[in-house]
Amino acid sequence: MFSCEEFRAELSNVVDEEIPGSLRRLVEHHLTECRACRILYDSTRKTLTILTEAGSFELEPRVSERLAARILASLKERD
Numbered sequence: 001m002f003s004c005e006e007f008r009a010e011l012s013n014v015v016d017e018e019i020p021g022s023l024r025r026l027v028e029h030h031l032t033e034c035r036a037c038r039i040l041y042d043s044t045r046k047t048l049t050i051l052t053e054a055g056s057f058e059l060e061p062r063v064s065e066r067l068a069a070r071i072l073a074s075l076k077e078r079d
Contacts, residue, residue: 011040
């Protein structure tokens with residue numbers, strides 16, 4: 001039996017199609033049975049598609065600085 005936790009741990013590999021056939025079958029079966037993981041998988045794929053198709057863009061320096069500061073603060077809180 002393949003759990004939701006196991007699926008989430010492999011999500012990146014599943015989306016990148018970098019899993020062996022035996023694991024792929026477990027994932028595919030799990031997705032037919034678990035609506036929450038199916039939604040997570042579909043949402044992740046759609047988000048990656050949107051981001052990939054949107055291309056890159058530059059933020060204004062002050063926006064970029066604020067974003068970087070928030071990310072660093074968030075990482076420090078986790079430590």
